[in-house]
Amino acid sequence: MKFLTALLVLISAQVFAVEIGETAPNFTLDGTKDHVSLSDYHGKIVVLEWLNHGCPFIRKHYDSKNMQTLQRKYTAKDIVWLSIISSAPGKQGHVDKKGVEKEMKENDSGATHVLLDPTGKVGKLYEAKTTPHMYIISQKGELVYQGAIDNRPDADQDSIASAKNYVAEALDQLLSKQKIKVAKTKAYGCQVKYQ
Numbered sequence: 001m002k003f004l005t006a007l008l009v010l011i012s013a014q015v016f017a018v019e020i021g022e023t024a025p026n027f028t029l030d031g032t033k034d035h036v037s038l039s040d041y042h043g044k045i046v047v048l049e050w051l052n053h054g055c056p057f058i059r060k061h062y063d064s065k066n067m068q069t070l071q072r073k074y075t076a077k078d079i080v081w082l083s084i085i086s087s088a089p090g091k092q093g094h095v096d097k098k099g100v101e102k103e104m105k106e107n108d109s110g111a112t113h114v115l116l117d118p119t120g121k122v123g124k125l126y127e128a129k130t131t132p133h134m135y136i137i138s139q140k141g142e143l144v145y146q147g148a149i150d151n152r153p154d155a156d157q158d159s160i161a162s163a164k165n166y167v168a169e170a171l172d173q174l175l176s177k178q179k180i181k182v183a184k185t186k187a188y189g190c191q192v193k194y195q
Contacts, residue, residue, distance in 0.1 A: 018126065018143045019143070020143055020144065020145075020146065020183045020184055021142055021143070021144075022142060022143055023141050023142055023143075024038065024046075024135070024137040024141055024142065024143045025038075025125050025126070026038045026039045027121075027122045027125065029084070029115035029116060029117055029122060030097065030115065030116055031085075031097065031100050031113055031114045031115035031116045032097075032100055032101060032104060032113050032114050032115075033113055036082070036113050036115055038082075038137070041080045042141055043139050044078065044079065044080050044139060045074075045078075045079045045080070045136065045137065045138060045139055045171065045174060045175070046079070046080045046081075046082060046136070046137040047074065047079060047080070047081045047082065047134065047135070047136055047137075047167065047171070048082050048084060048126065048128075048134070048135040048136075048137070049067070049081065049082070049083045049084065049111070049132055049133075049134055050083075050084055050085075050086060050123065050128040050130065050131045050132055050133040050134075050192060051083040051084060051085050051093070051114065051131055051132065052085065052087050052092060052093030052131040052190060052192070052193065053093060053103055053107060054092040054093045054190075055092070055093065055131045055189060055190035056155040056190070057130070057131065057132065057155050057188065057189035057190055058131050058132060058189065058190070059155070060154075060155045060156065060157050060160070061132065061149065061160070062107050063157060064157040064160055065108070066157075066160050067110075067132075067149075068107070068108050068109060068110045069110075070110075070165070070167065070168060071109065071110030071111050072110035073168075074171055075110060075111075075112055077175060079171065080112045081110070081111045081112045081113075082111065082112060082113050082114075082115055083109065083111040083113070083114045083115065084114075084115045084117050084122060084123065084128070085100070085114065085115070085116055085117060085118075086117040086118075086120045086122065086123030086124075086128060086192050086193070086194060087118070087192070087193040088118055088119075088120060088193060088194055088195040089118055091193035091194075091195075092190075092193050093131070093193055094118065094193070095116070096116070097116065100114050100116060119195065120192070120194040120195055123192050123194065124194065126146075128187075128192050129187055129191065129192060130187045130188060130189035130190060130191060130192065131189045131190050131192060132148075132149050132187070132189050133146075133147075133148075133187040133189065133192070134146070134147060134148065134149050134166075134167050134187070136167065136170050136171065136174065138174060144170065144174060144180050144183060145166065145167070145170040145180060145182075145183050145184070146183075146184055146185075146187075147166060147184050147185030147186060147187050148166060148185045148186060148187050148188050149165065149166065149167050150163035150164055150165045150166055150167075151163055151164045151166065151185075153188035166182055166185055169181070169182065170182065170183070
C-alpha cells in the first residue's frame, strides 16, 4: 500500500504544470526536425506555442499574420520559438510529419520548429489547455510567463490592433532585463484535442 501511495504521489507530481519561477521540464519531440529537446536551447529564451490550425482562435492569429510577425520578430533576436501540436490522431489539428511541413509552408510559419506531441504527454506536462496557450522560458531555463497571447479572448482579427500582447510585452521585458509585469494570465482558445 505504501508503494502504491508513493507511486500515485510521484505520478501526480509529474502531471502538474510548472509554476512561474520554476525550472521548465525538459522534453524531446519530433516534428520538422527529429529529436528536438528543450535542453538543446539552454541559455536561450524559448517560447512554447500550442498549435491547432483547425481552431478559429489560431486562425485569427495566423490569417492576420500576427503570430508569424511575432515569430519572426523574436527569432531574429535569437529567441527560439517552438510550436507544439498535441492533437491526438483522429482529432482536429492532428498531422503527421509531412502534414507539419505542409502546414508550415501554407501558413508561412516563422517558428524555429513545429513539434508533434500526438500522445499529449508534453501538453499535459505543461497543462496546456488551449490553442493557443503560450509559455516563455528564460535563459536560466525557468518559466517566466504562461497564459494567453493577448487580452482579447475572441476569434476576431479586428481585435488584434487594440489588444495588449502579453507575449510580446514579456519578451521585451525579458530581453531588456526588466521584471516581467504580467507573468500569468488565463489562456483562451480551443481546447487542446488530447486523446
